[in-house]
Amino acid sequence: MPTDTDAPVLKAKDYASDQDVRWCPGCGDYAILNQVRKVFAKLQIPTHETVFVSGIGCSSRFPYYMNTYGMHSIHGRAPAVATGVKIANPNLNVWLVTGDGDGLSIGGNHLMHILRRNVNVKILLFNNEIYGLTKGQYSPTSPEGKKTKSTPQGSIDLPLTALSLALSVEASFVARCVDVDKDITRVLERAAAHKGSAFVEIYQDCNVFNHKAFEYATDRNTKEDSIIRLEHGKPLIFGKDRDKGIRLNGARKCEVVNLNDNGVKEDDLLFHDEHDESLAFLLSRMKHPEFPEPMGVFYSISDDCYEDLLEQQVEQEIEKKGRGTLESLLNEGATYDVAS
Amino acid sequence: MAVGTQEKNASSKPLQELDAAVVRFAGDSGDGMQLAGTQFTDTSAIFGNDVATLPDYPAEIRAPAGTVAGVSGFQINFAAKTIHTPGDEVDALIAMNPAAFKAHISDVRSGGIVVVNDSEFEKVNLRKAGYAEGYNPLDDEKFTTRYKVVRVPITRLNEEALAETGMGSKDIGRCKNMFALGIVFWLYDRPLTVTEDYLNDYFGKVKKKPQIAEANIKALRSGYYFGETAELFPAHWRVPKAQVQSGKYRKITGNEAAAMGLVAAGELSGKQIVYCSYPITPASDILHALATYRNYGVKTFQAEDEIAAVCAAIGASFAGQLGVTGTSGPGVALKTEAIGLAIMTELPMVIVNVQRGGPSTGLPTKTEQSDLFQAVLGRNGDAPLVVIAPQSPADCFDAAIEASRIAMQHMIPVMILSDGYIANGAEPWRIPSADSLERFEIKNAADPDNFEVYGRNEKLARPWAIPGTPGMEHRLGGLEKQHLTGNVSYDPENHQFMTEMRRNKVAKVADSIPPLEPHGEASGDLLLLSWGGTYGSVITAVDRARAKGHKVGAAHLRHLCPMPTNLGDVIKRFKKVLIPELNAGQLRMIIRGKFLVDAKGLNKVQGKPFLIEELDQAIELMLNDQWPADREYLMPSNHKVTVPG
Numbered sequence: 006m007p008t009d010t011d012a013p014v015l016k017a018k019d020y021a022s023d024q025d026v027r028w029c030p031g032c033g034d035y036a037i038l039n040q041v042r043k044v045f046a047k048l049q050i051p052t053h054e055t056v057f058v059s060g061i062g063c064s065s066r067f068p069y070y071m072n073t074y075g076m077h078s079i080h081g082r083a084p085a086v087a088t089g090v091k092i093a094n095p096n097l098n099v100w101l102v103t104g105d106g107d108g109l110s111i112g113g114n115h116l117m118h119i120l121r122r123n124v125n126v127k128i129l130l131f132n133n134e135i136y137g138l139t140k141g142q143y144s145p146t147s148p149e150g151k152k153t154k155s156t157p158q159g160s161i162d163l164p165l166t167a168l169s170l171a172l173s174v175e176a177s178f179v180a181r182c183v184d185v186d187k188d189i190t191r192v193l194e195r196a197a198a199h200k201g202s203a204f205v206e207i208y209q210d211c212n213v214f215n216h217k218a219f220e221y222a223t224d225r226n227t228k229e230d231s232i233i234r235l236e237h238g239k240p241l242i243f244g245k246d247r248d249k250g251i252r253l254n255g256a257r258k259c260e261v262v263n264l265n266d267n268g269v270k271e272d273d274l275l276f277h278d279e280h281d282e283s284l285a286f287l288l289s290r291m292k293h294p295e296f297p298e299p300m301g302v303f304y305s306i307s308d309d310c311y312e313d314l315l316e317q318q319v320e321q322e323i324e325k326k327g328r329g330t331l332e333s334l335l336n337e338g339a340t341y342d343v344a345s
Numbered sequence: 346m347a348v349g350t351q352e353k354n355a356s357s358k359p360l361q362e363l364d365a366a367v368v369r370f371a372g373d374s375g376d377g378m379q380l381a382g383t384q385f386t387d388t389s390a391i392f393g394n395d396v397a398t399l400p401d402y403p404a405e406i407r408a409p410a411g412t413v414a415g416v417s418g419f420q421i422n423f424a425a426k427t428i429h430t431p432g433d434e435v436d437a438l439i440a441m442n443p444a445a446f447k448a449h450i451s452d453v454r455s456g457g458i459v460v461v462n463d464s465e466f467e468k469v470n471l472r473k474a475g476y477a478e479g480y481n482p483l484d485d486e487k488f489t490t491r492y493k494v495v496r497v498p499i500t501r502l503n504e505e506a507l508a509e510t511g512m513g514s515k516d517i518g519r520c521k522n523m524f525a526l527g528i529v530f531w532l533y534d535r536p537l538t539v540t541e542d543y544l545n546d547y548f549g550k551v552k553k554k555p556q557i558a559e560a561n562i563k564a565l566r567s568g569y570y571f572g573e574t575a576e577l578f579p580a581h582w583r584v585p586k587a588q589v590q591s592g593k594y595r596k597i598t599g600n601e602a603a604a605m606g607l608v609a610a611g612e613l614s615g616k617q618i619v620y621c622s623y624p625i626t627p628a629s630d631i632l633h634a635l636a637t638y639r640n641y642g643v644k645t646f647q648a649e650d651e652i653a654a655v656c657a658a659i660g661a662s663f664a665g666q667l668g669v670t671g672t673s674g675p676g677v678a679l680k681t682e683a684i685g686l687a688i689m690t691e692l693p694m695v696i697v698n699v700q701r702g703g704p705s706t707g708l709p710t711k712t713e714q715s716d717l718f719q720a721v722l723g724r725n726g727d728a729p730l731v732v733i734a735p736q737s738p739a740d741c742f743d744a745a746i747e748a749s750r751i752a753m754q755h756m757i758p759v760m761i762l763s764d765g766y767i768a769n770g771a772e773p774w775r776i777p778s779a780d781s782l783e784r785f786e787i788k789n790a791a792d793p794d795n796f797e798v799y800g801r802n803e804k805l806a807r808p809w810a811i812p813g814t815p816g817m818e819h820r821l822g823g824l825e826k827q828h829l830t831g832n833v834s835y836d837p838e839n840h841q842f843m844t845e846m847r848r849n850k851v852a853k854v855a856d857s858i859p860p861l862e863p864h865g866e867a868s869g870d871l872l873l874l875s876w877g878g879t880y881g882s883v884i885t886a887v888d889r890a891r892a893k894g895h896k897v898g899a900a901h902l903r904h905l906c907p908m909p910t911n912l913g914d915v916i917k918r919f920k921k922v923l924i925p926e927l928n929a930g931q932l933r934m935i936i937r938g939k940f941l942v943d944a945k946g947l948n949k950v951q952g953k954p955f956l957i958e959e960l961d962q963a964i965e966l967m968l969n970d971q972w973p974a975d976r977e978y979l980m981p982s983n984h985k986v987t988v989p990g
Contacts, residue, residue: 022820024832053815058660061823068820069833074812076663077822078656079686085653089660089668090812092644093619097664097812115656118649315644322639329641331612331779334605339539340595340776341391343586 015049017042022072028063033184033209037131038070041100044193055098058087060107063138064131064209067102081112084119087126088311095312099125105132105146109167113145120176122311123201130167130206131184135215153214168289168303171204172282178203179285179304183222184210188234188300195302201310221293222300231293235301240274243297250274251296259291279305358573359580360534365424366584367432368529370522371449372441372462373410374403374417377522381439382419383771384526388539389423390596390773393586396423397881398771399431399954404626404709411473416448423533425585429737429881431770433956437532439525441465441499443474446482450492458578459492460528462521464500495577499524499568506567510560520564527568534583537565590775597774599738599767600627603697604634606745607669608641613746614753614787619661621646621654622671626709627765628699631671651679655696659683662692663821665789665811667749671697674716675706677723677760684758685724688847690821691799691807693752693759695745700764702952711952712765714877715928720760721906721935727844729851731755732905734762736880739774741767744903746782753787755854756806762905764927766954767878793817798831805850807831855907861900861915868918869896871967874944875925876902876932879955883925886960895968902932913940923947923967925960930978946978947986955981962986 020042028034045055055073059065061080068075074097078086087101101119108116108130119126135153136142142155146167150159171179178199182192184207196203208219221231233243233251241251242264252274254260262269278284285304292298327333368385370378379400390396399420408415422432434454440446442465453459466483482488483496503524507517523540530537541562548558572578597605611618620643622632636645644666648654651672658668670680677684677698687694700716702708720732731751735744741763748759790796790808793816799807810817819831827834828842863872865887875883880901887899900915902908916922916936922944924933933946947963949955959981966972966979966986973979979986 022818051815052818054813056664056812057820068822071820073818074663075818075820075822076660076690077820077824078659079682079823082652082656082683085648085656086660086663088646088648088653089619089621089657089662090664091660092621092646092657093617093661093664093666093668094811094813114649115653118653315646319639319642319644323642326640329608329612329638331609331782334608334612334638334641335776335779336593338595339387339391340593342593343393343589343591 012051015046015052017046020045020052020072022070024069026070027066029213031212032063033133033211034064034067034131036184037129037189037207037209038067040189040193041071044190044197048194048197050098050197054096055100056090057100057102058083058090059102060112061138062104062107063211064102064104065107081107081110082115083107084112084115084126084128088119088122088124091124091126091312092315095125095316099127101126101128103128103130105130105134105144105167106136109145109165109170117170117174120171120174120202120204123175123177123308124312125201125310127196127199127203128205130204131209132167132206133209133211133215134218135211137211137214141214166289166292167206169286172286172289172304176204176304177201177306177308178302179289180204180302181206181208181298181300183208183219183232183300185223186228186300192301195305199305201308222298231297232300233297235277235288235299235303237277237279237302240271240276242271242274251291257287259287259296261296279303358578361580361582363582363584364426365422365428365432366436366533366582367420367422367434368437368439368533369418369420369435369449369452370439370525371416371418371445372522373444374405374415375407375410376417376441377519378417378419378441381522381526382421384540384543385529385535386421386771387543387596388530388535389421390594391539392535393589394423394425394584395428395587395589396421396596396771396773397428397431398422399766400769401953402710409473411442411444411470413444413448413474416445418445418449423584425587427587427589429885430954430957433958437529439529441521441525443471443476443482447474447476450482450488453492455491457492458532459494460525461494461496462499462525463496464498493579497528497571497577502567502571503564506564507560510556510563512556512560516557516560520561523561523564524568527565528572530565531569531572532578532581534581537569540565589773593776594773595776596771597739597742598630598769598771599735599741599763600630600699600769601634602739602741602774603745603761603763603768604631604638606742607635607695607749608638608643609742609782610746610749611641611643611667613782613784614667614749616753616787617666618643618669619646619658619666620644620669620671621648621657621661623648623651623654623676625651625673625676627701627768628671628673628676628697630768631697631699651676652683655680655683658694659687659690659692662687662694663690663812665809665813667693667695667753669695669697671699673699673701674703674719677716677719681724684730685726685728686823687758688724688728688730689823689826691756692821693756693809695748695752696758696760697745698760698762699768700762702950708952710765712878712954713927713950713952714762714764714879715931715950716762717876717905717928717931717935720762727848729848729906731757731759731851731854731907732762733759734877734903734905735767736877736901736903738767738770738772742774750785751854751857753809754785754806755804755850756809757850757854762877764878789814790817797829799826799829805846805853852907855904855910858904858907858909860911861902861909863898863900863915865891866896866898869898870919871895871897871921871923871964872916872919873897873899873923873925873960873964874902874916874932874936875899876905879925879927882955882957882960886957886964889957889961890964895964897964897968916940916942921945921967923963925955925963927954933978945972945976947981948978949981956984958984959986
């Protein structure tokens with residue numbers, strides 16, 4: 006939000022730093038960078054009040070390319086650094102950029118805890134299902150059987166689902182989008198507006214080591230049949246001709262139904278509710294190719310932020326005990342006088 | 346309260362004066378020995394003695410009851426003169442069970458008093474302590490002739506004293522430490538008021554259990570009256586007030602002092618303290634203490650792990666407050682990579698390492714000085730930082746302020762090397778006046794037109810430009826940075842330049858370090874070069890050697906990196922150098938490497954501080970040319986300095 010009506014209007018290019026962007030030509034990161042700059046311009050977010058924090062990996066170079074404050078920290082630890090920034094100054098607008106290796110493997114622990122504390126940080130997890138910066142090993146989101154340099158016989162790890170993880174550790178905002186899809190704008194805007202930890206998984210193409218991993222979600226011929234765009238309060242309908250939907254089969258299982266078959270009506274479908282945790286989890290378990298993969302905001306609730314509660318404790322203690330001074334510090338406790 | 350009047354009636358037994366005494370309370374880890382010891386310390390400090398303490402407890406919260414492994418001890422040296430150590434030998438041991446007797450009896454001086462809780466010296470407990478079937482050490486002449494063993498059925502007497510309170514036997518049993526403390530208070534002619542006030546306040550007001558407070562006070566008084574009445578003790582003793590500088594005092598432990606020093610640093614600098622930590626023995630008390638200082642604007646963050654703690658501290662410093670992280674050696678190991686990030690980004694940070702026995706999990710509750718290499722050298726790349734080691738519990742206050750000042754003025758991480766001994770040990774602290782503490786207001790960079798991210802001032806410090814400031818947007822990170830601009834740079838010449846810059850920047854801190862002043866002789870036959878928590882025992886040993894006419898001096902290092910610039914000169918003024926350390930010779934290796942001097946080591950790694958006696962022996966060996974020619978270091982074992990096998 007603009008803080009000063011006299012301030013010049015910021016354009017997307019004003020959010021670009023003076024550094025050359027050094028991702029591989031054709032990398033999905035470029036699209037995300039451009040979208041972030043555009044959203045920042047649309048929201049007129051002040052550059053000097055913004056901090057981008059990242060860990061290690063291709064995506065983590067992101068802060069260097071934003072004309073804001075930034076910290077390219079160490080592998081996996083961006084959530085901890087970002088938490089420290091917010092504790093020290095809750096007024097800063099903090100964004101965190103991470104990847105599937107940085108955020109879900111080496112830094113999985115920190116991701117879990119920033120989400121449960123609901124620190125007011127926007128977390129963008131670029132998921133390309135591969136380790137790019139180390140030149141092509143499998144990641145915690147690579148599918149089973151994936152052949153990479155470190156898994157020549159195929160990966161035998163079961164991949165994890167980032168959004169299911171986020172929901173299970175009490176995230177207050179969970180969303181997904183695709184690097185080159187139009188919905189990224191809407192999702193980023195919603196994340197920016199959310200007060201609390203906003204977790205956004207962005208499917209991102211690594212065109213060197215894992216090209217077309219998300220082709221089903223980006224190819225114009227297949228994508229509308231492979232993804233489902235979530236809208237709060239609306240039925241779950243998808244397909245190029247919007248003729249398919251998602252219905253509950255029993256209490257806990259989704260199924261794809263054809264709206265033209267056997268008198269299936271819209272009212273029979275699942276309706277999206279961003280405040281329904283169970284539904285959000287159910288949606289996070291829908292995976293291609295069995296299901297269309299949901300895109301958009303899965304879950305969004307309002308809750309207290311860690312740094313605000315901490316600030317409140319400081320204020321309450323000051324109110325209760327009075328603002329401490331050097332004098333009061335030195336004279337507290339059981340003191341006694343020794344006369345000469 | 347009542348004891349003031351009781352004292353007047355207590356003249357039936359001779360009251361003798363001593364200039365110092367060492368008392369040790371020992372019992373099961375659930376017996377409340379730490380509380381008894383702390384109360385005796387508080388009473389003695391407030392009475393006006395100089396005091397030094399050594400708590401010693403097992404790593405297990407409740408190790409198997411009655412076993413030697415489960416024994417918890419608390420030693421206090423209280424004196425009418427200035428003292429620097431908790432004492433070599435115990436004058437009075439209070440052993441609450443056979444295991445405590447077994448674990449501690451060898452530390453009691455010949456002729457010393459041993460008060461035992463006779464009720465517990467029965468079959469089962471004797472067996473648990475590992476004594477042979479049918480054997481009771483209290484009947485063994487080996488002990489009864491060497492010590493004045495006083496058998497008091499403490500458990501039973503305490504039960505009888507509290508029989509009418511109507512409390513359950515478990516609650517009554519919990520009061521027996523106060524009964525024992527009462528006996529010792531009588532034995533050393535101390536007033537009960539400090540402890541009675543504590544019991545009323547803690548159990549009565551805080552815990553809202555006045556009945557428990559009353560019972561404890563009753564047990565305490567019963568113990569006192571028992572000592573007075575029973576014809577078991579030949580005499581009792583008084584240790585008069587110490588002649589100390591007048592002023593306001595309090596008793597303080599190293600961890601309390603470190604916490605207060607950090608809060609003071611926040612006040613003196615105008616910066617908020619953000620203390621990020623993960624609980625670890627023996628550093629957790631700093632976190633606990635700082636959590637109570639929210640009304641000073643202090644923020645504490647209990648992170649999910651050690652790495653998160655240091656990274657949050659870095660984030661806090663980046664955002665413009667002073668990030669501090671506290672831990673012990675294993676925690677520092679986990680923080681290592683992040684500390685490198687703070688060095689690379691040239692952000693201020695204070696890292697408190699309360700050292701314990703290592704490696705790995707090691708001896709969590711025991712003291713050691715074995716993280717010196719880790720502090721000075723333990724990171725990937727050429728990654729120097731500033732290392733400061735406090736020399737006593739109260740000195741942790743000054744060390745915390747100095748570390749914070751250096752960190753922020755020089756834009757650099759500073760590590761404080763405390764240790765379990767000074768962290769948990771206590772001493773009287775003459776409280777400084779607020780005015781006597783030097784302010785060092787820290788100003789953020791505020792001139793965007795002349796802002797260079799890695800520009801430098803006369804200290805070689807780069808500007809601290811904080812997020813929220815218009816026109817100073819910049820990016821930091823772990824990749825090598827270009828001189829001045831701070832942009833990422835892989836240029837070979839730049840990396841050489843920046844590596845030297847980081848080294849010179851640390852060296853520059855020496856400009857504000859006072860020259861090293863040796864204690865005792867300024868030149869002579871032997872220099873004892875020491876650092877950190879061994880200060881008290883080393884200077885005491887040096888004073889004793891000088892009293893014998895030896896030309897011995899002590900140089901005690903507070904600044905381990907950078908070192909005082911005159912250290913080389915000080916070393917040269919002595920014929921020989923002995924470096925006593927509670928590790929396998931880490932400072933010795935640094936000094937040998939830096940100054941090419943044939944320094945010898947006295948290296949103790951037993952989880953305990955030096956005994957003065959051990960230092961005495963090593964000094965004599967050095968001065969009498971009896972040090973084995975082929976040995977770089979010797980070790981103490983059973984109080985005797987020996988050649989390692």
